[in-house]
Amino acid sequence: MSEKIFSALWAEIEAIGRASSGGYLRYALDEPELVLRDWFRNQADRRDMPVTDDGNGNLFAWWGAAWGRGAVLTGSHFDSVPHGGGYDGPLGIVSAFLAIDQMRAAGHTPSVPLAVVAFVEEEGGRFGLPCLGSRLLSGAIDPAKAAALTDQDGVTFGEALGATPAGPLPGLQSRIGALVELHIEQGRQLEVPVGVASAIWPHGRWRFDFTGHGDHAGTTKMSDRRDPMLTFAYTVLAANKEARLSGAHATMARVVVEPNATNAIPSLVRGWLDARAADTATMDSLVEAVTKRATERAGRDGTEVAVTSESLSSEVTFDTALANRLSGLLGDAPILPTSAGHDAGVLSALVPTAMLFVRNPTGISHSPAEFAEPADCAAGVDALARVLSELT
Amino acid sequence: MSEKIFSALWAEIEAIGRASSGGYLRYALDEPELVLRDWFRNQADRRDMPVTDDGNGNLFAWWGAAWGRGAVLTGSHFDSVPHGGGYDGPLGIVSAFLAIDQMRAAGHTPSVPLAVVAFVEEEGGRFGLPCLGSRLLSGAIDPAKAAALTDQDGVTFGEALGATPAGPLPGLQSRIGALVELHIEQGRQLEVPVGVASAIWPHGRWRFDFTGHGDHAGTTKMSDRRDPMLTFAYTVLAANKEARLSGAHATMARVVVEPNATNAIPSLVRGWLDARAADTATMDSLVEAVTKRATERAGRDGTEVAVTSESLSSEVTFDTALANRLSGLLGDAPILPTSAGHDAGVLSALVPTAMLFVRNPTGISHSPAEFAEPADCAAGVDALARVLSELT
Numbered sequence: 001m002s003e004k005i006f007s008a009l010w011a012e013i014e015a016i017g018r019a020s021s022g023g024y025l026r027y028a029l030d031e032p033e034l035v036l037r038d039w040f041r042n043q044a045d046r047r048d049m050p051v052t053d054d055g056n057g058n059l060f061a062w063w064g065a066a067w068g069r070g071a072v073l074t075g076s077h078f079d080s081v082p083h084g085g086g087y088d089g090p091l092g093i094v095s096a097f098l099a100i101d102q103m104r105a106a107g108h109t110p111s112v113p114l115a116v117v118a119f120v121e122e123e124g125g126r127f128g129l130p131c132l133g134s135r136l137l138s139g140a141i142d143p144a145k146a147a148a149l150t151d152q153d154g155v156t157f158g159e160a161l162g163a164t165p166a167g168p169l170p171g172l173q174s175r176i177g178a179l180v181e182l183h184i185e186q187g188r189q190l191e192v193p194v195g196v197a198s199a200i201w202p203h204g205r206w207r208f209d210f211t212g213h214g215d216h217a218g219t220t221k222m223s224d225r226r227d228p229m230l231t232f233a234y235t236v237l238a239a240n241k242e243a244r245l246s247g248a249h250a251t252m253a254r255v256v257v258e259p260n261a262t263n264a265i266p267s268l269v270r271g272w273l274d275a276r277a278a279d280t281a282t283m284d285s286l287v288e289a290v291t292k293r294a295t296e297r298a299g300r301d302g303t304e305v306a307v308t309s310e311s312l313s314s315e316v317t318f319d320t321a322l323a324n325r326l327s328g329l330l331g332d333a334p335i336l337p338t339s340a341g342h343d344a345g346v347l348s349a350l351v352p353t354a355m356l357f358v359r360n361p362t363g364i365s366h367s368p369a370e371f372a373e374p375a376d377c378a379a380g381v382d383a384l385a386r387v388l389s390e391l392t
Numbered sequence: 393m394s395e396k397i398f399s400a401l402w403a404e405i406e407a408i409g410r411a412s413s414g415g416y417l418r419y420a421l422d423e424p425e426l427v428l429r430d431w432f433r434n435q436a437d438r439r440d441m442p443v444t445d446d447g448n449g450n451l452f453a454w455w456g457a458a459w460g461r462g463a464v465l466t467g468s469h470f471d472s473v474p475h476g477g478g479y480d481g482p483l484g485i486v487s488a489f490l491a492i493d494q495m496r497a498a499g500h501t502p503s504v505p506l507a508v509v510a511f512v513e514e515e516g517g518r519f520g521l522p523c524l525g526s527r528l529l530s531g532a533i534d535p536a537k538a539a540a541l542t543d544q545d546g547v548t549f550g551e552a553l554g555a556t557p558a559g560p561l562p563g564l565q566s567r568i569g570a571l572v573e574l575h576i577e578q579g580r581q582l583e584v585p586v587g588v589a590s591a592i593w594p595h596g597r598w599r600f601d602f603t604g605h606g607d608h609a610g611t612t613k614m615s616d617r618r619d620p621m622l623t624f625a626y627t628v629l630a631a632n633k634e635a636r637l638s639g640a641h642a643t644m645a646r647v648v649v650e651p652n653a654t655n656a657i658p659s660l661v662r663g664w665l666d667a668r669a670a671d672t673a674t675m676d677s678l679v680e681a682v683t684k685r686a687t688e689r690a691g692r693d694g695t696e697v698a699v700t701s702e703s704l705s706s707e708v709t710f711d712t713a714l715a716n717r718l719s720g721l722l723g724d725a726p727i728l729p730t731s732a733g734h735d736a737g738v739l740s741a742l743v744p745t746a747m748l749f750v751r752n753p754t755g756i757s758h759s760p761a762e763f764a765e766p767a768d769c770a771a772g773v774d775a776l777a778r779v780l781s782e783l784t
Binding site for chain 1: 649
């Protein structure tokens, strides 16, 4: 397809939820994401595709009978991390609608229903648990537990949704024939416009609560302090070092300090560890090593540390036969793993799932600087249309 | 005086602005502090003391002609650090009213005007600059600059005050004969109920802006990262180590992270250094050493660091003759320095100034656990009444 057609549809959503940083503040079920959901319904209407909601916050626009046997789903998510890029998520939804236009223009009639899906809360940017929508749809999380997740203003997911989530779709495995998620690549690993995913690294989030003794920053003797900021700082450096040693990825990028005042030694520093590795054993031993070093340092600082696992995604291997088939269809497109989590990874436990990646020239993602060339995005639409025509 | 009388007046303000942590959220010109200012006017009314405002947000309750020549001021501040203790500040104001009661009961007639003062924004907890009220009164800060200081919601000090601050009091040095501020001691250095201040350590706040490259925490190779959290963490530990080596105090207790998301490498980490030492040369070389180590580490992390001095308080030596005289009056009360900043320190550059300290059994301050025994507080009132009777 032409870059021009891609760019025209892309321009419709480009300004929605964009902050002065150039990045996006699109949080699940919050104002800009609700505008995007309206845009989704609108796009579906324009194409005579009825929209259904699964009661979990996920939207589906149907070409063919809703939830008819063996349906093929394609899409992604609208929500962003705070000040994230505009491609991570929305590219998969915009490309899905354009692929359908292309399939129709080519006279394709699907043999099974085809749906464009918009998953809710993929980033966990509002309620803290990534892939919340696909976890609910697939039964990987208890609906009551999901309903009780809170955002930073104390609003629960249930309140934002307006109901307790419906939970897993009955007969999911017979209703969904396949899911194909198109996504911007995020690791500077793709040197051609389009690739196919092989696997997702296992990954998780751990909360480290460092507690000490709140006191006056000016008057408290250095030797009398029990300052949890020191233990946090040591742990940040230890996590980085351990990840480098083990060939894994570890990041501590989010921190909450109480009281967070210049002249008051904190009573609490809470930091989150994001850890990923090519296999579960490596990831587990990384987290264990970081915990051990944090605990040792806490002993020296007179502080305490408590570690809580907040989310855990096992290693995902996408359907190998399907990946090979799609790669072949796309002229032997490269097959590559990713260390980013995706809704497709969650659903891969139950149904045949594949991902297409669109080249990211800088590899930058979760940042205002995230970018894909319009020509590569157009090539992504072409590839998706070819794949969906084959699968339906 | 009896502990009972002290405790009764203390109880009137004890609940105002107290959070569930047990600490206080009393920010300058914000709800709980406005309630305390009303309480101040009420206490003044009860004692037939007219209240004036200096146009900078500082309140004065007068026994005798307002701003009559050689007036003696006594008091402190109402505002707290976030979740700070209730004694730091308010003890000096409550004690001032009770000392006046005691002087009147003893039939004292002051020969010069005596005023109870409540300084505004001593902690810098809302607008970031400590001792803002006393700096304005004494001309140590430009009123337009003070008016433009913003709180975290973007409200300026000028807006909160309802006007551009009036700035320095004309003829301050002839109008103020002396200032005596009573304050809870904050360093576990006082083993009797009441002491007299000798000096305040020089101290200041420096903002460290660590900038890097926002990116995906999962997919970015460790070797490709430019993560400012690492540079921040290293600097926290370096500041602690340098302070220990030089016998100074250094704290990094406040941090702001952008975007502060678990799965996004930050583009910016902003941390504040609070540094204090017995002399300016030691403090300066401490800050220099921390800056040098932060800059070196930034080079290794591929990040950048910019250091901005946000406030600086020179070494204060209180009027030595006055301190000796007060110590003598109080039965050779110990004379001791402090590393905490105070409005009395700011005014000491222009007028004779003294401070009385009330024992703090744990030394804890800027924390919900801050505490003084009622008996020691009552002894503080007695001492203040003796001192004010002598000075007026």
